[in-house]
Amino acid sequence: MxxxxxxxxxxxxxxxxxxxxxxxxxxxxxxxxxxxxxxxxxxxxxxxxxxxxxxxxxxxxxxxxxxxxxxxxxxxxxxxxxxxxxxxxxxxxxxxxxxxxxxxxxxxxxxxxxxxxxxxxxxxxxxxxxxxxxxxxxxxxxxxxxxxxxxxxxxxxxxxxxxxxxxxxxxxxxxxxxxxxxxxxxxxxxxxxxxxxxxxxxxxxxxxxxVARRNTSSETVKQAVYPVDKERKRELLTHLINKGKWTQVLVFTRTKHGANRLSGQLEKDSISSVAIHGNKSQNARTKALADFKAGKIRVLVATDIAARGIDIDQLPHVVNYELPNVSEDYVHRIGRTGRAGHEGEAVSLVCVDENEFLENIEKLINKDIPKIWEKGFKPDPSIKAEPINMGGNRGARNKPRGGNGGNRNGGRNSNSSRNSNRSRSR
The missing domain is CATH 3.40.50.300 (P-loop containing nucleotide triphosphate hydrolases)
Structure with missing residues (x-):
């Protein structure tokens, strides 16, 4: 046709x-x-x-x-x-x-x-x-x-x-x-x-x-999980980027603060990076996305909502630096790559704290994601899982600080705050 x-x-x-x-x-x-x-x-x-x-x-x-x-x-x-x-x-x-x-x-x-x-x-x-x-x-x-x-x-x-x-x-x-x-x-x-x-x-x-079965992951996306200790995620990410000579990578974090911190760390590792999230001005977000598309920046670190509008036909790599607590968001994230018939790669760096999230994601997409044990980064088996602070994401297991509960938009359900937040966050 x-x-x-x-x-x-x-x-x-x-x-x-x-x-x-x-x-x-x-x-x-x-x-x-x-x-x-x-x-x-x-x-x-x-x-x-x-x-x-x-x-x-x-x-x-x-x-x-x-x-x-x-x-x-x-x-x-x-x-x-x-x-x-x-x-x-x-x-x-x-x-x-x-x-x-x-x-x-x-x-x-x-x-x-x-x-x-x-x-x-x-x-x-x-x-x-x-x-x-x-x-x-x-x-x-x-x-x-x-x-x-x-x-x-x-x-x-x-x-x-x-x-x-x-x-x-x-x-x-x-x-x-x-x-x-x-x-x-x-x-x-x-x-x-x-x-x-x-x-x-x-x-x-x-x-x-x-067109696609409900909540399925794209067949054009090669998925992989790298088990790693939480404290060594940034080191492993830098290692994978340099080892694979990745030039365009979209990295997901759970929180705005985490995005800023990771972007700064990558810059210190001589990997050009910028973060986008709801606290960034529209001009800053637009410039960051334009620079990323043009290849001026190797890594774009984003939260789920900030990355929702990113549309790059041949984005080769997506990295889940932190797994989402809502399984459907995993499908949205990896859907940034493997578009319009092009092949893509989705990598997840998973620490022991996130094993439950990984299990739920695999149940949702009805497949086991292959695990790769990168040499020199095998996790310490003595480390026990700890609760994860979601930073205000929906469905959080632990109520985050700040009094917003599980509302990922910071009080969107409150009539008193809605109008003041609307133009700022959208």
Missing amino acids: SFTSLGLSAPLLKAIKEQGYDKPTPIQAQSIPIILKRQDILAGAQTGTGKTAGFTLPMLELLNRAKPSRDKKAHHVKVLILTPTRELASQVEESVRIYGKHLPFKSTVIFGGVKINPQITALRRGVEIVVATPGRLLDHISQKTINLSKVDFLILDEADRMLDMGFVNDIKKVIAVLPKERQTLLFSATYSDEIKKLSQKFLRSPALIE
Whole structure:
């Protein structure tokens, strides 16, 4: 199957060809024809399967087919795309611009953590497509700086993460101001029961698409576990990077402090590194990601939420410096590599404290991950497991310091703190 057989017009096919693509991925092949029939969809697909193009291309096609406004200067918001993080919002809007470069439509991205006035200016100039995080979008709605009364398409991207981050009520508030007659597309990295419940509220007789089995790890990713003492993880990581001559490595830690500390240690080992997490400014995160993509930095150390929007087609290496306590997050993490048919490697450095996490992950993905005992780094069998401080991650076995309990967003459920945190953390 080729893109030419999916019913896309010449301007889109030209943009696709310019990107070097000739065959659609499974999620694209299934979703594009259904969306073009103006049917709602509920799509479950792992990250890296091409789902962004799976909704961007048909959305642009339908916009292009629609009758133009009598007022050629008028630009009404016709498409609203909601994403959980500002990094993902930026990348989705970039895809819209790339695939729509030969079409007359304008787009903009709005999220918190930056000044709102430039966003207001862009909206006043007129756009057909808005990509937004829920919190900042509600700010615009409350200030009446955006008009959503003519929206024809609502797309919820990475809906599972929006649920995880506590955006359900925000999504309901946004949907309340949208026209009832619209096409709604819900895309999710995992296809959970919670997602199905969400779809029953917002979708009308949706077509169900599931490309990958529920909670499976990508078959294009070579996985390995390196048992090691906790205190020697950084030493082993440096050893593996230098031994393998790795030039582009995404490393996951559980906490922001841990990301900063590890990045600094790697720099001392003469390995260029930078950390990204929620406490970093948007400009700093954008620059770090750009430098990493360009090969100016060998190692990007990230927390789960900060890395959610990272989309690099041929990222070769992902390292779990610390295993996630939520098994599904392991699938999300290693989904950063092995994308679009390319092979990737996911390495986990596991100390005795994390053996229970490893067992749960192996149960979830229904396979044993091969263990490699690196020479000179065999763990000390006399060391006993100790409880792990999750630093505020959900599902934590031990309540972290700071009074936020297991809420990974620092009080997202508190009405008093939600508004103040929304623009800062999204």
